Amino acid sequence: MSSDVPDPSDVDAARVERVRVEDEMEQSYIDYAMSVIAGRALPDVRDGLKPVHRRILYAMHEMGVTSGSSHRKSSSVIGETMGDYHPHGDSAIYDTLVRMAQPFSMRHPLVDGQGNFGSMDGDPAAAMRYTEARMSPIAEELLEDIEKDTVDFSPNYDDRLTEPDVLPSAFPNLLVNGSSGIAVGMSTNIPPHNLGEVVDATIELIDDPEATVEDLMEHVKGPDFPTGANIVGRDAIYSAYSTGRGRLRVRAEYETDDDKIVITEVPFQQNKARLVERIADDVNEGKIEGVRDLRDESDRNGVRIVIELKRGANPDVVENQLLEHHLENTFGVINLALVDGQPKVLTLKETLEHYVEHRKEVVRRRSEYDLGEAEDRAHILEGRLTALENVDDVVELIQDSEDRDAAKEALIEAYDFSTDQADHIVRMQLGSLTSMEAAEIESEYEDVQERIERLETILEDESELLAVIKEELREIKEEYADDRRTSIIEDQGTVTHEDLIAEEEVVVVVTEDDYVKRMPADRFDPQGRGGKGIIGADVKEGDRVSKVFRANTHDYLLCFTNHGQVYRLKTYEIPEMSRTARGKSAINLIDFDDGEEITAVVATDEFEDGECVTMVTRDGYVKRTEGEEFENILSTGIIAADLEDGDELIDVEVTDGTKDLVIATEGGMTIRFDESEVRCMGRNARGVGGIKLQDDDKVAGLVATDEDDDNALLTVTRNGFGKRTKLAEYSTQSRYGMGLIDIKTGERNGPVATVKSVAEDDGLVLMSENGQIMVTRASDVSIVGRNTMGVTVMDVEDDDAVASVDVLPAATPDADDAQAEEASVPADDE
Known part of the structure; x- marks a missing residue:
């Protein structure tokens, strides 16, 4: 061996770390699992969004693709999102955008889509180069005031830009639109709810922090699915809200008469075409007797599946056969979300408590930002008012100065102006020295002072801050809330084999x-x-x-x-x-x-x-x-x-x-x-x-x-x-x-x-x-x-x-x- 090559046994031991392979595997797997949990699969309890949803909406916000703009090609939105914030496959990002545009998937869609965005029959959306999208009005409420330092930002994946860790979220989106996802070793399945009911429950919790789940359920009757249908029984709803887990029986809405059964609403996430196909298979195999014809007459106005019965068939038996195998689904509620970056199963009250804390932080930071802006403006207006009171001397002083910098120094020395005030006065136009302009400045100064007092009150008095949150929630409810779609019916017991026999x-x-x-x-x-x-x-x-x-x-x-x-x-x-x-x-x-x-x-x-x-x-x-x-x-x-x-x-x-x-x-x-x-x-x-x-x-x-x-x-x-x-x-x-x-x-x-x-x-x-x-x-x-x-x-x-x-x-x-x-x-x- 050459004398220039060191003997391996002589290598400094301090540079070698000995670890047990099982410990290394365990830690590496935990790191991977937490990365998936926090970075992909689970929503944040504060805004109800996973990172990919949040990044799509923020990219659209940065692009100016808001509800007031024209639609943009979906491929453009996907490209911006993938290039700046979400370094993953474009198909996964597009699938997320598509779901946010589907009215049968989201209780309040966050994307306003134009083109083929799929159907309840399981039809896929058109390619992203054919469809167009923009933010829906309610999605803008999630990003409202984001420019006012209301949330923390972190560097994007290549450190070129920053992205929000969470959105301000003017309404409890986690409950309103729900969420579903599978992480490593855990999954979440949060049903959507009625916006008006959730807002009322949030206000109830703000007014009475000791309110129980039963008290909140006076407002939130249960999940409210975008496809309507019925939830059977209230016990499972209470279990889901009080423990964070529950199994809901969701039953289709239908009408029965002597010669036909008409299905008008299907359970949430039910593939309508597959439903019709499975019913037809059971009829052909003799598992369902008494059906003469089966038609899907659904259109853009809603679902309509017509099941015509044979003469002499017992409608009750056919109905029970359909209920046992086709018209009822189970929705397993797992109210799992990220709280401070850690996954946690939450009750209804805990979910709303975390949202209220988030809104308190947002409103506080927004108020501090607005207060700083108002104080800066008041400071400038105070300088202008002083200049107007001494207008002749100020004009003469500026005229006698060699240049703009000299004029600013002279103003600071003569009237104790700040640098910002002096700079503003030097830049004033002569037209602003009129008496009318002076009156407007005085009026604006009074308004700014009132705003400063109001913001200071909000920051000093938590009850005032909570009052602001409640008022903004009421405005959201007034603007976007609609009637409940999902009915809650009493549990008459599950369909037994006896019910299927005439x-x-x-x-x-x-x-x-x-x-x-x-x-x-x-x-x-x-x-x-x-x-x-x-x-x-x-x-x-x-x-x-x-x-x-x-x-x-x-x-x-x-x-x-x-x-x-x-x-x-x-x-x-x-x-x-x-x-x-x-x-x-x-x-x-x-x-x-x-x-x-x-x-x-x-x-x-x-x-x-x-x-x-x-x-x-x-x-x-x-x-x-x-x-x-x-x-x-x-x-x-x-x-x-x-x-x-x-x-x-x-x-x-x-x-x-x-x-x-x-x-x-x-x-x-x-x-x-x-x-x-x-x-x-x-x-x-x-x-x-x-x-x-x-x-x-x-x-x-x-x-x-x-x-x-x-x-x-x-x-x-x-x-x-x-x-x-x-x-x-x-x-x-x-x-x-x-x-x-x-x-x-x-x-x-x-x-x-x-x-x-x-x-x-x-x-x-x-x-x-x-x-x-x-x-x-x-x-x-x-x-x-x-x-x-x-x-x-x-x-x-x-x-x-x-x-x-x-x-x-x-x-x-x-x-x-x-x-x-x-x-x-x-x-x-x-």
């Missing part, structure tokens, strides 16, 4: 292998008695229909099974399918055990006081359990009755303690007794004997009635025969007797399938084991006495049988006589 009467079919489905009840035209019906379910081989019942889609169903269990579900949870569909396995809805099947269903939302669930088993046991014991049913079900081996739960009725119970058997026997003979017992009880069964007879069904009941007992056998008999013909006797003959069963009729209490105008739904379904009128079934054969109600095939019957409480519309298939019944059937 409320309609349906027929539910259950098979022995636990396949289940529902179908609209109006899908089946009524037939005359004796008809074959139509396919109501495609039952797989080896399976049979076990139950058919009517329900409303919004009903809660208590499903009792042959094993004595009870389960609870909503009707709409049962899948809706076509007539010819087999159904879906009920295992997805109810956790059945092997061999378990639904034998009785009770539709009820809740039980009234005193109501009981009355049950009867295949072996003739009957029990009553208070309804309140069935109000909390587990997803896996609960025990309804403790059955003996081989016994099954057959039928259930809801009673109130005043009813008579009618138990019918498959062999055609019935017994009627007062339900009070059966005491209320717990769910785990077996029950007591209700009827004595003969030989191999089994219970077929249960009916609850009373003495004033004018209904008839409908009895239907498995071979499709049936009859109606007035309930009054069934005399009351003691519980656990043999009962009376109700219908002759024999070979023709077969065993009794079920019994029901029916009124004259009720409809009937009959279902066969092979899946045939038939709707008929109860009035078509003749009223006859007990111990008769009955008439053909449903024409079932030899290998088929009636499985279940249910009652439609309202009369079913009449069918065309041509559609009725009247069965030929021998005269001696009755």
